[in-house]
Amino acid sequence: QPFTYTTAPVPALTSLTPTSGPTTGGTTVTLTGTGLATVGAVRFGATPAASFTVVSDTHITAVAPAGTGTVQVTVTTPGGTSNGISYTYSAAPTLSGVTPNQGPTSGGNTVTLTGTNLTGTTAVTFGATPATSFTVLSPTQITAVVPAGSAGPVTITVTAPGGTSALPSAYFYVSPPVLTGVAPPSGPLSGGNTVTLTGVHLIEATAVRFGTTAASGFTVVSDTQITAVVPVGAAGLADVTVNTAGGTSNPVSYTYLPAPVVTTLIPSQGPVSGGITFTLTGTNLAQTTTVLVGGTPAGFTVVSDSHIVVDALPGAPGTVNVTVTTPGGTSAPKTYTRVGSPGI
Known part of the structure; x- marks a missing residue:
């Protein structure tokens, strides 16, 4: 063959x-x-x-x-x-940490991952969602842009030629804060008064602002309440916002009020028995909360921002101070004189 x-x-x-x-x-x-x-x-x-x-x-x-x-x-x-x-x-990659370890549910923030054997990384995921982007800085460090996610913890995984490494419950998605109110809703230009902010997702507040000015101080009472010391401000409305790892809240309005000014008190005298009224004129009187006659609260009617009618109180003969208080402060005193009945 x-x-x-x-x-x-x-x-x-x-x-x-x-x-x-x-x-x-x-x-x-x-x-x-x-x-x-x-x-x-x-x-x-x-x-x-x-x-x-x-x-x-x-x-x-x-x-x-x-x-x-x-x-x-x-x-x-x-x-x-x-x-x-x-x-x-x-060698297989390892992950040891992430900084910061929390951020908004909307994503978009950048975090730094640390570990070993990260060279050649081909994928970074948060839960089941790939990072928006990532950059390998060295064999021990990666920066990644966080994708959007649901509130709560997720596992971060890194895939490299040596395999896949996971960091369980390493990153927390935080819901954005929401404000529903501020009380009282107004105060003096000088600040220094304390207000209470209410809402939800406030527990991790990192800043409270009145307009662009940081609160003089604040205390997180609960996830739904913060007390804040109002900073100095200009007359008018200011947007109050709260910042957390979840982002910046919606604004609620706070009004800076100038102090009340009383220019005239008419009539400036009356009987010791009271029973009459006198009129105060001035500016910034619309939000009057108290009128003191000789240190005692008197009944009053706000007619306009420049006009208040006050019930004269009975008392001993003599001169007493009259002051007006609003959320903006207390006016300088004006004098009212109680005159005794004539005798024969």
């Missing part, structure tokens, strides 16, 4: 994809080249591939075995052994 001698070609490799994987092996690698149809062995360094499949004369898939460092991948056919192409075993 005839027998034919043939010259089997020496196999040649041109590329390897991917070029790295975990030290535990298990990565499926695609080899391309020529003369691969009769491959009988694939080796990673001196170690045979866990398995391999000849797809065509130019294409083989192989499962990398466990290993370390950088090794040469070769194939062997009856024609000989191919050239080697480098494959690198990468």
Whole structure:
């Protein structure tokens, strides 16, 4: 019977994809080249591939075995052994921390991840959602832009050539604060008074502002209440907002009021028995809360911002001070004189 001698070609490799994987092996690698149809062995360094499949004369898939460092991948056919192409075993990444570890449900903030073996990271996820973007700064540090998420903790995972690492319940999505009211809703230009803010998601407040000015101080009472000391401000409305890791709240209005000014008191005298009224004129009187006659609260009617009618109180003969108090402060005193009845 005839027998034919043939010259089997020496196999040649041109590329390897991917070029790295975990030290535990298990990565499926695609080899391309020529003369691969009769491959009988694939080796990673001196170690045979866990398995391999000849797809065509130019294409083989192989499962990398466990290993370390950088090794040469070769194939062997009856024609000989191919050239080697480098494959690198990468240590598995680890995560040790994230800073800051909380942010708004809307995402968009940047966090810094620390760990080891982070070079070549291909994916960063928050829960099941990929980071909006990320940048590998070094083998131990990555910055990532947080995607939107639901309130609560999520696990951060990093995938690199060496595998995937997870940091369970590492990052907290925080709901944005919501304000529903401020009481009292007004006060003096000089500030210094204390107001109570109500709303929800206030427990982690980091700042309270009146317009663009920070509160002189504030205390978080609960998730629904904050007390704040009002800073100095200009006459008119100011938007009060609260900042937390969840973002900035909606504004609620607070009014800075100038102190009341009394310019005239007419009539300036009356009987010791009271029973009459006198009229105060001035400015900033519309929000009057108290009128004191000789230190005693008197009945009054606010007619306008410049006009109040006050009930004169009975008392001993003599001169007493009359003052007006509003949320904006207390006026300078005007004098009212009680006159005794004439005697014969």
